[in-house]
Amino acid sequence: MTSAEELTLPEALFKTIDHFAPGFWAALAEVKDPRNPLRIGYPLHQELLVAVLMSMVKVDSRRNIKYKLGTPIFVANMLAILKRLYPKNVFAETMFHGDTLNYALKGVDPREIRGLCTLVIRSLLRKRCLDDFRLKGLYYPVAVDGTGALVFRDKHCDHCLRKTSNGQTIYYHPVVEAKLVLRNGLALSVGTEFPENEYPDVKKQDCELKAFYRLAKTLKKDFPQTRLCLLLDGLFACAPVVKLCEHNRWAYIITLKEGSLPAVFQDYEALLMLTPENVRVVECKGCRRTYRWINDVDFGDRTANVFECLEETAEGTKHFVWLTGFRVDDKNVEELSERGGRQRWKIENEGFNAQKNGGYGLEHAFSENNVALKNFYLLMQIGHIFNQLMEKGSLLRERIRVTMGSLKVFSQRLWAVMTETVIDEARLLAILETRIQIRFEAG
Ligand SMILES: [Zn+2]
Structure with a gap:
């Protein structure tokens, strides 16, 4: 058997996903496809898998999917992996255009993509691999904060928030995130809410605090028994928020x-x-x-x-x-x-900044459509989680630290290997069938 040091990056990637979230592949194939079955060129899970990889290797625009992932070797590698994961399915043998993915994501319910993210987190919690990071040995620290994701000079859709200063109006789509923030640097998305107006001229606009209450509801539903400690900034220092935490049996530090x-x-x-x-x-x-x-x-x-x-x-x-x-x-x-x-600051640094400046394209409008935008954002969260599991997991931690220095370089290498080297299918299968323990350093 190959030792951990000899694994190629794609082998380490698929081993990591298999190890931490074995149910991910089945769930990916279960996402409901709203398209007319007669007009589907690419199965939805083929498109979704590429979309997750797209954020992992940091393809920064829809247009670049074709150029950065359309190489014959990447397409062959994709097919080999899909064949291993879904032996009964048939897949298209070409790379789709970014517009094809955009068209599919316009119709997918974002709650389904959020559900994939939740499945990965639940799986990590169930495997107890994050237990050492709990506060007072009991509570998982979860930071909640908002960030401006997309800003437009002109009205972008009927749901944009708007802000006017010095006679100039801007239209924007912020996001309110809940992330598990652990002291080894992991910042993993556990909840997402998109503040947006119901219709264009709404008098009282949606806001971060209102979005927080919606987010809290979903968080409780997705993780009903998990003991959380919410880490919140000054905006949330008010009695109703404290009351809500007590009601949900969450600890809080505001x-x-x-x-x-x-x-x-x-x-x-x-x-x-x-x-x-x-x-x-x-x-x-x-x-x-x-x-x-x-x-x-x-x-x-x-x-x-x-x-x-x-x-x-x-x-x-x-x-x-x-x-x-x-x-x-x-x-x-x-x-x-x-x-x-x-x-708490880790949601800003390891979370938002990494996704804005680390090549993920948090501030890039991957679509003109509001629903597709949400799905692109959520797929990016999944890609970022997988990248972090590799960066902090014992399988690659030392190699990334010593030979690559950062996730940015790791992403470039992963892209280079996947577009230039044919994956050895038999070897990959053997690796996936071998038990390898992957751990995090408690720090
Ligand atoms: Zn808009």
Whole structure:
């Protein structure tokens, strides 16, 4: 049997998917195809698999599918893999045009593609491979945040949000995401909501907070028994959000800014003066962190707990304050800060920035159609999850770190291998049938 170091990148890729989400292939073939069966040139799962690979190897536009993935070797490799995965199906022996994929994605219900993503996450949770990353040994940290995905100068569709400043109106499609953010750097999409207006001249536009409530509903439905700890920014520091978390039995750590919840803030500061013993100082490598906390601060018709971290280094100081349902004490304050509240920024860095600037094309309009846009976005989440599983999994972690340095280079190499080297089918089959343990480093 081939050792992990000798696996080619496509072999490692299909082994990784098979290992972490064995049900993915069957689910991919189950996605409902709304097209007229008489006019289908390419089975939907063939198109969807290419679309996931497209974001993994970072094909940055619909048009480039033909040019970057249309090589005879890539097409032959695709067919070999599809034949192995779906021996009873017949597939087209050419690469489709980007417009063909766009046409198919216009009709697919985005909830089905979101469902594929959810299946991968559920599978990871069920395999218990993320257990070591839980907060207080129990709660999976999930950051929720919005980001601007697409901006247009002219009205793009009937559902665009609009914003006018200095007489100039822009039309945009943001997205609100929930991502599992783990301290080894994984940022995995567990929920997506698209803020959008019902019709063009709607008086009260949709917004991030409204989208959050919809997202929470889906998150609870998709992961009913999973203990989550929501990491939220100041926008969500309000009683209804806390109430919702309590109702769903989710823990929460919400950033408190001076302006948000001023009464809670003042109460906290006054009580802190009376409780100087609630302090913990940790010093290491030129960094000094001072933690303080107060439990049972009045917060509307309930109480909540507040804690803070003041970090001093040669570069300057940083100060964070959070609101939480966890009772804070000398023993857990450091964990709640370093492994909880401060992990929130990862949705921005490892999540949004990676997808905007790492070649995935988060800000690229892959379609003019609103439904297809959502599906392109969700397929990108699946591609990004698979790439991260390879980057952080023990199968390729060292190789990517030492010989490629980044996922960007990894994607280029994967593309080069898949377009230039014929996959050895018998070898791939043997590898898929061999048990290989893939682990994550807890960090
Ligand atoms: Zn639009």
